Amino acid sequence: MTEPVSDQLLRDFLAATDTACPVCGHGLRGVPEPRCPECGAPLRLGVVTTQTSPGPWVLAICSWTLALGFDSIVALFMTIGVAVARPPLSVGYPYIFAATFLTLSVASLIGLARVIRARPRWNAKPRRVQWRDAGFTFAGVAALHAIVGATILLNG
Numbered sequence: 001m002t003e004p005v006s007d008q009l010l011r012d013f014l015a016a017t018d019t020a021c022p023v024c025g026h027g028l029r030g031v032p033e034p035r036c037p038e039c040g041a042p043l044r045l046g047v048v049t050t051q052t053s054p055g056p057w058v059l060a061i062c063s064w065t066l067a068l069g070f071d072s073i074v075a076l077f078m079t080i081g082v083a084v085a086r087p088p089l090s091v092g093y094p095y096i097f098a099a100t101f102l103t104l105s106v107a108s109l110i111g112l113a114r115v116i117r118a119r120p121r122w123n124a125k126p127r128r129v130q131w132r133d134a135g136f137t138f139a140g141v142a143a144l145h146a147i148v149g150a151t152i153l154l155n156g
């Protein structure tokens with residue numbers, strides 16, 4: 001069986017460069033096999049881009065995930081509270097409060113789904129734009145919650 005061309009390219013690359021194992025950091029110069037001699041990690045030669053580094057995308061994901069977690073917990077406890085209240089609560093503030101957080105939960109879930117689905121388009125943007133959009137996402141989610149929180153406090 002002949003070895004894949006990529007293994008020969010990898011061997012040539014490692015013969016000519018000081019490259020560290022991406023797993024354990026062991027020097028790989030001159031390594032003859034497509035495997036790190038120190039930790040055993042399989043190696044292959046590839047093309048990478050810094051645009052797929054996940055930092056900004058993860059920030060956008062975390063913004064919506066934190067909001068979803070908070071909103072859904074508040075909505076759940078408010079809904080349970082309204083449902084089990086004795087005597088039953090008349091329609092009013094507690095229902096609006098629960099419905100508001102249920103709506104925010106749905107909005108956060110939609111926001112999260114949109115960011116996840118947009119990953120290829122996200123990666124195609126320059127890093128600077130990715131960080132800008134992640135910052136806008138974080139600030140937008142925070143502002144939405146601040147506005148809703150202030151509205152609830154002022155009307156409670």
Ligand SMILES: [Zn+2]
Nearest residue numbers: 021024036039
């Ligand atoms: Zn290694």
